[in-house]
Amino acid sequence: xxxEVTAELxxxxxxxxxxxxxxxxxxxxxxxxxxxxxxxxxxxAIDLRLHYLKDxxxxxxxxxxxxxxxxxxxxxxxxxxxxxxxxxxxxKIWKEIKAILGR
Ligand SMILES: [Zn+2]
Numbered sequence: 001x002x003x004e005v006t007a008e009l010x011x012x013x014x015x016x017x018x019x020x021x022x023x024x025x026x027x028x029x030x031x032x033x034x035x036x037x038x039x040x041x042x043x044x045a046i047d048l049r050l051h052y053l054k055d056x057x058x059x060x061x062x063x064x065x066x067x068x069x070x071x072x073x074x075x076x077x078x079x080x081x082x083x084x085x086x087x088x089x090x091x092k093i094w095k096e097i098k099a100i101l102g103r
Contacts, residue, residue, distance in 0.1 A: 002030065010098045013039045032101065043101065 002023050009020045011034040018036040022029060033040040 006035070009034075009101070011037065011039065012098070013037045029101075041101070
């Protein structure tokens, strides 16, 4: 059974932050759909990319670690509140996440 949540993410089509529908199958992010332009991105290999994401975590030294630890240990439940906190993160980190999730 898939679960859907909404989150504010950067849409490469709209080229700005829009509300997206995130579809999860268990802990796996299956797809994100921009609610503005309706473009959908599939995330079939998202688990492999987590290795890279964990690497990225190590490079983030200026923000509280517990934010990230909470995110990685419970990606689904944290996803609802994460983007709001995340908007205060440096733009370049946001860009890296987008590069991972956005294709
Ligand atoms: Zn869009």
